[in-house]
Amino acid sequence: MPELPEVETVRRGLAPAMEGARFVRVELNRPDLRRPLPKDFVKRLEGKTVAGLGRRAKYLLADLSSGDVLMMHLGMSGSFRVAREGGERTPGKFHHERASARTHDHVVFHMSSGARVTFNDPRRFGLMLIVPRGELETHPLMREVGPEPLGNAFDAAMLARACANKKTSLKAALSDQKVVAGLGNIYVCEALHRARLSPRRSAATLATRAGKPTPRAETLVEAIKAVLHEAIKAGGSSLRDHRRTDGELGDFQHNFRVYDREGKPCPTAGCSGTIRRIVQVGRSTFFCPVCQK
Numbered sequence: 001m002p003e004l005p006e007v008e009t010v011r012r013g014l015a016p017a018m019e020g021a022r023f024v025r026v027e028l029n030r031p032d033l034r035r036p037l038p039k040d041f042v043k044r045l046e047g048k049t050v051a052g053l054g055r056r057a058k059y060l061l062a063d064l065s066s067g068d069v070l071m072m073h074l075g076m077s078g079s080f081r082v083a084r085e086g087g088e089r090t091p092g093k094f095h096h097e098r099a100s101a102r103t104h105d106h107v108v109f110h111m112s113s114g115a116r117v118t119f120n121d122p123r124r125f126g127l128m129l130i131v132p133r134g135e136l137e138t139h140p141l142m143r144e145v146g147p148e149p150l151g152n153a154f155d156a157a158m159l160a161r162a163c164a165n166k167k168t169s170l171k172a173a174l175s176d177q178k179v180v181a182g183l184g185n186i187y188v189c190e191a192l193h194r195a196r197l198s199p200r201r202s203a204a205t206l207a208t209r210a211g212k213p214t215p216r217a218e219t220l221v222e223a224i225k226a227v228l229h230e231a232i233k234a235g236g237s238s239l240r241d242h243r244r245t246d247g248e249l250g251d252f253q254h255n256f257r258v259y260d261r262e263g264k265p266c267p268t269a270g271c272s273g274t275i276r277r278i279v280q281v282g283r284s285t286f287f288c289p290v291c292q293k
């Protein structure tokens, strides 16, 4: 599933096509994605202008001139293609290749910018909903979402509070969207390696008995922010999607320190460890047992 840096990269790729533009025509090629599309979906979009395209956790949020917000989630396999005169591209770099078979083109936005924005999603775990702006924060999909890791509010004190009474591992705690939004398997592994903390360590050790952040919490917050900033800068991760058509997108995955690097030498300076893979909560965790404590 795409993580925060990938979604943010998609947002940046879509913004020039959508921001300030009007939905001239909306094509729906099926009635549902993961959930049914709203019955009045087309009517609530056509003729409306996108005032801004934002992001919260892994949701893209298009603010409409009508006061509604179009919520979009890529799910497991969703992607957008932006077509203009002279070519088509897929914003965002993904660890798993995106499909482009036309049979999976479920929603098409014809924008007044001249761009055609197509949502393609073979597995249909993606989502599009329209919610009045005033109801967004209390929407069932949004109200339990934790802090944005790149926001100023997310700091060691906040992370320590969220983890103080947790019985789970650090890996599980950071993967929990209520603790921090937008992180998944890749960036949790990367952040823990950078912070030199074992994924098996108890999450509660980020807090003192009094609930104050330990130095580990400070280090971890810095590592999370650094990993995400670098990934966004590189345009998200990608293994096989080489349909790279705008020069600013890079391949962050070449910079992975531990993710998918089982058996390789640990990249920490002076560390003689070898990257190991274990399974936690049903997902692969990659880490160095020597320098991550």
Ligand SMILES: [Zn+2]
Pocket (backbone or CB within 6 Å): 266, 267, 268, 271, 272, 273, 274, 288, 289, 290, 291, 292
């Ligand atoms: Zn190491």
